[in-house]
Amino acid sequence: xxxxxxxxxxxxxxxxxxxxxxxxxxxxxxxxxxxxxxxxxxxxxxxxxxxxxxxxxxxxxxxxxxxxxxxxxxxxxxxxxxxxxxxxxxxxxxxxxxxxxxxxxxxxxxxxx
Amino acid sequence: xxxxxxxxxxxxxxxxxxxxxxxxxxxxxxxxxxxxxxxxxxxxxxxxxxxxxxxxxxxxxxxxxxxxxxxxxxxxxxxxxxxxxxxxxxxxxxxxxxxxxxxxxxxxxxxxxxxxxx
Numbered sequence: 117x118x119x120x121x122x123x124x125x126x127x128x129x130x131x132x133x134x135x136x137x138x139x140x141x142x143x144x145x146x147x148x149x150x151x152x153x154x155x156x157x158x159x160x161x162x163x164x165x166x167x168x169x170x171x172x173x174x175x176x177x178x179x180x181x182x183x184x185x186x187x188x189x190x191x192x193x194x195x196x197x198x199x200x201x202x203x204x205x206x207x208x209x210x211x212x213x214x215x216x217x218x219x220x221x222x223x224x225x226x227x228x229x
Numbered sequence: 230x231x232x233x234x235x236x237x238x239x240x241x242x243x244x245x246x247x248x249x250x251x252x253x254x255x256x257x258x259x260x261x262x263x264x265x266x267x268x269x270x271x272x273x274x275x276x277x278x279x280x281x282x283x284x285x286x287x288x289x290x291x292x293x294x295x296x297x298x299x300x301x302x303x304x305x306x307x308x309x310x311x312x313x314x315x316x317x318x319x320x321x322x323x324x325x326x327x328x329x330x331x332x333x334x335x336x337x338x339x340x341x342x343x344x345x346x347x
Contacts, residue, residue: 220275222272
């Protein structure tokens with residue numbers, strides 16, 4: 117059962133480096149969502165993408181964060197010049213066309229040192 | 230603005246007993262969906278149960294049931310016959326638009342940590 121695959125599972129970056137988080141949606145799913153979970157908090161929506169389109173990025177920080185979902189390959193959440201406050205768990209979820217329910221991946225735990 | 234409130238940071242329950250995890254929500258929309266997710270210590274998010282705002286009956290999934298009181302804007306999760314493996318964080322979430330197959334962003338509460346003891 118190939119669910120939503122996120123890698124890496126754990127990522128350590130020094131302040132100022134770039135972090136790239138990958139999400140491969142379930143087979144047949146064309147919609148991807150990214151959520152961030154700060155320690156001891158619930159998940160907060162970041163961005164919603166379809167293939168080659170950003171549909172809703174209302175939860176994305178204005179600077180340093182970007183996301184893409186290319187025609188081929190996984191969705192990428194990119195964080196430039198990471199700071200300690202970026203340390204969190206980042207979850208990806210996918211759904212089939214816009215009438216499908218969510219499936220979450222296992223998350224990527226980013227630690228900035 | 231939509232908001233989910235979970236007022237119980239932690240709950241304890243003895244094995245085989247039932248437990249209720251509270252969730253209240255705030256929305257001005259008439260159509261919305263309510264979800265509960267379980268997050269074990271391994272970190273993944275596991276879908277448990279869904280309730281649409283127009284559903285007349287409370288949702289049930291095995292040992293999980295959702296006590297939906299629309300007028301009070303509450304959507305409490307009831308776990309019957311607790312098991313040690315139920316120890317985890319539990320998150321309530323809401324989405325605009327009814328239908329499990331509607332796709333929109335979820336608003337999450339801050340969670341309740343449930344500990345089941347023998």
